[in-house]
Amino acid sequence: MREPLDAYIASRCRRVDAALDRFLPKARVKPVTIHKAMRYSLFAGGKRLRPVLCLAAAEACGGREENALPLACAVECIHTYSLIHDDLPCMDDDDFRRGRPTSHKVFGEGIAVLAGDALLTAAFEMAARAKPSRRYAGADMVRELAVRSGSLFLVGGQVADLEGEGRRATRAQLRWIHERKTSALLAGAIRLGAMSANATPAALRALGRFGANLGMAFQVIDDILDATKTSAELGKTAGKDAKAGKATYPSVFGMKRAEAEARRFTAGAVRALRPFGTRGARLRELADHLLNRQK
């Protein structure tokens, strides 16, 4: 009998947390400040969406979860570093994240920059520990992670986002940003899980499509929630996109069309899973879960 989704997510989160705790230097290791700051943001109650998807993708390809674990942790470190840097006063200037003061509010800006740098670096150390599979060398996995986190994707999306503040974006421009800022790394998490499981090239492509669509759905829903929920409900500052003059799916497409786009991307994700049959059940469940989330 299959584990219920809630229990599945909770157990995978615990496994990821335990692995992150093992991989990172303890908070007492010198210089204490940096290790405290890295852990403060990493263990701040994140949803661990990307690592759970990474593990589920490995499972869908018939791989062992433990081989995907260093990659799952690496992606979570990248995600966390990007949040720390995005929250800086010179970027989105945000004081709260996941219901707690942001890194620079607690440790100061200098340490927040360095904590992000250290987590980004630690991500590659973790990725380089992943066991190679028959088709994919360790260096292939590192390259996958680096490309999706770099100037053409994750960082590039944040640049476009920063430069777009206060300007009108077209639908195409907004989609371009969301593909880079959110979808690329989320799809990367899923592809990395598949690579650890020695996925065939066809399976890897299908899962890449699944991840790209899911990532878009996820970000569109994030935009919608930011516009419709309170800070208390979200555990982070609500309405900040509008305040920063940022283009979002509701502001550019209208709320109704934005909701339709979220459903369309989710349908695209589910379609990409077809070749996996029942093996894709867990990933399908996770996609539904994301579409229906309230925070």
Place this chain on the structure above:
Amino acid sequence: MREPLDAYIASRCRRVDAALDRFLPKARVKPVTIHKAMRYSLFAGGKRLRPVLCLAAAEACGGREENALPLACAVECIHTYSLIHDDLPCMDDDDFRRGRPTSHKVFGEGIAVLAGDALLTAAFEMAARAKPSRRYAGADMVRELAVRSGSLFLVGGQVADLEGEGRRATRAQLRWIHERKTSALLAGAIRLGAMSANATPAALRALGRFGANLGMAFQVIDDILDATKTSAELGKTAGKDAKAGKATYPSVFGMKRAEAEARRFTAGAVRALRPFGTRGARLRELADHLLNRQK
């Protein structure tokens, strides 16, 4: 007949510059700002000390220079990112570097943070392209780079440096900082060159010792030059360590003893090269060159 040192350095710098230009997205690639910012700092007339040492170490181990090239470029990207972030107002707050305005003065703080992030990420993409040697997988090289750039070394040294401003440091503390802030990555550059050349474990250890000593000599001399030269002579703000209340070798050990320490570290570096005989000649020459530099 061996190439004179100046010609050797100049030709290797050109080779490294050409490879960096090839590895990085062109300045016209979207988002244009980030690629301009990455290139602005990377092609700002740096000495390319670390990549040249990386190539020379590969040569000393009988390897092909071209196999070391992606690693040499990776180390230079890490070095450049660390300068961009160190220069930020929330860190050392420096307006000039290599005789030009620093990244955040030209592009703004947000883009400077992101340019650093993108270069750090690009470094791992480059390292992951390095051809594995018989003893060392690509992932081994990535891990070497990640550990030396992370919270226990490069970033850790910067944290201790930042926290130490305005406080009295002991000799042991100062040495601890310099070992992490400078020596670790410089030694890493040399070890990576050796790994690309399939160095024996003993040769790798010897070159690690060479690099650690050379890195310390290099940083002590940097401290001395900062205290004794003008900004025009250095091409960067002189006397800034004293102004920031930073501990330096001259301020903690006294100038005479600092000079003696620089010679002691250089001698240690040269000693570590003994097993290489004439094969170590170029590395020995580079070490002498660094000890006698005036900027």
